[in-house]
Every structure is written in C-alpha cells, then in structure tokens.
Amino acid sequence: MRIVLAVIATAMLAWTGYWFVAAWQVEQGVAGWAAERAGTRIDAVDVGGFPYRFDIRLTEPRLEGPAGGVGWAAPGLRVHALAYAPHHVIVELPARQTVTLPRGRLALSTDAMRASVVVSPTPALALRRLRVQIDGIGIEGAGWSLTAREARLATRQSGGPDRHDLGIAVEGLRPVSAAAPAAMLEDPAQLSVDATMGFAVPLDRHLGAAGGPHLTELRLRTARADWGEMQLRAEGLLEAGSDGLLSGELTVRARNWREMLEMARALDALPERLEGVVTRAFESLEEITDEPGTVRAPLRVDRGEIRFGPLSLGRITPAW
DSSP, rough: OOOHHHHHHHHHHHHHHHHHHHHHHHHHHHHHHHHHHHHHOEEEEEEEOOOTEEEEEEESEEEEEETTTOOEEOSHHHHHHHETEEEEEEEEEEOOOEETTTTEEEEEEEEEEEEEEESSSSOOOEEEEEEEEEEEEEEEEETTTEEEEEEEEEEEEOOOOOEEEEEEEEEEEEEEOSSOGGGGSOOEEEEEEEEEEESSOSTTTTHHHHOOOOOOEEEEEEEEEETEEEEEEEEOOOOOOTTTTTEEEEEEESSSHHHHHHHHHHHTTTTHHHHHHHHHHHHHHHHSSSSTEEEEEEEEETEEEEEETTTTEEEEOOOO
C-alpha cells in the first residue's frame, strides 16, 4: 500500500511540476514574442486552469502589420488547451474588435466567435488545421455596414505546411447602405469559397521572423454568391508577385446580370463612365449563352487590376 501511495504522490508531484513549468513557459513565451515583434503589444498575460487545462488570458492585445495599414485590436482574448494535448487550442474572441485595413478602420461585433487551432506536436508548431465559427456578425466601416447570421472558415494542410485548402461560408449577409433602395437589400445573401492557398513559407511559429505568410497562389475551385435571384460564380488561378500584387485569370458566370449592374450602380460600385460600355459588352456575351439573363466572361487580373477586355473594373487588395 505504501508503494502505491508513493507512486501516486510522485506522479502528482511530477504532474504539478510539469503544469507550473509549462504555464511559466507559455506566459514568458507569449510576452517575449510580443516584445520582439514590432507593432505587437499585450498589456498582460495570465495563465490558469491547474491541473487539467491551460487557460490563457491576454489583456488588450494589439497587432499591426510590418508595413502598417493593417492591424487588429481587442479588449481581451482567451485561449484554452488541455494540459495533455497543448497542440490543440480553442480561442475565444471578444464581442467587439477593431480591424484596420489600408482603406480604413472596421468595427467588428459578434454574438460569439470561436476558433479551433491544431498544430503539429513538433518544435515548429506548423498549422495543421483551423476552424472558425462566428455568430451574429456586424461590421461597420466609413459610411457603410453589414450584418450576417453566421460565418464559417476552415483550413487544412494540403500537401505540406506551406499549402492549405480553404473553405468559407457566410449565411444571412445583409449589407446596409443609405444609397441603395430598401427593396434591393431585403433578401440576405449567401457566400461560399472553395480554394487552395500557397504561401512562401510554412505557416508555423517562425512566421514573425519571416515577415508574415506571404500568399503566393490562390487557386479558386469555386467562389459563389447567391442574392435573391442573382447568382455569381467564379473560378481561376491568381498568383502574387514579389510585391504582393495578384495576377491571373478568372472565369465569371453571372445570372440576372442586369439586376447586378443596377445594384452596383445604386451602391456607387460601378463608375458612371463604364456603365454603358459594360452593359453593351454583357448584352453581347448574353447572346452567345444558352440561358437568358446569364453571361459567362473571362476576367484578367494584372498586378491587382481587374480587367474585362480593355476595361478596368477596379483593383484587388495586395496579398500582403
């Protein structure tokens, strides 16, 4: 009996020592990472959850891209992991966050936002898969806003740590704009993306030293948008140059394209100088399709500029 008690006591002491050493390493590692990375700041790091979990609480985390113009901030962040499986973590994000993009700042609000992150149990901690579930979404920008009932995002390794399959689904999307007729915005939109992403470096703990993931390739198997009677489909391949600007070709299929142009016009998304030219071009494309109201058009992306034949339709944000 004494031997059994001694074994149990030894195991308990060993586990206690493991937990407190690991918790200290997590706390020091997160604080050290934030201190070494320019544009990153965390006011406080607390680790709890003894004896079976690691519950990590970050206070006032703020991230900023190396070139500025891109960032994220929140009042707090919680990370949970089982002590015996620290390579699988659950991240809980707060109800309000701020996202900074080159074109302005966005206020993000959610009813619930949770991510499941699985990394390889190796020193590199390469990302294996990621799942994000968001409920009750609200996004506010300068002069516009949108809401969505639910959004889901998932990635998984596809042949190596520098390639990931990507899936995105957004349901109940409702843009809000004072410029658009209310009747246009009554029906919620549904969005989905099925793609593969290639990166210049593996998605692992060395990303900070490498200057970020640097997307090199985006292969769209299908991107879909359904909004009332309007349907939009796209597929193709985009590749990023050394400056992050994307180039490639996309094939787009639009059903009820006249309604799409009407909405784009109401939202000031279609320059007035291009309206007549685009309409006539789509009328010509419609004549060679088998379905009335539907067009199939090739789009070329040249260093971030979207072109339909000789027409410039806008620009895509650089990959980094």
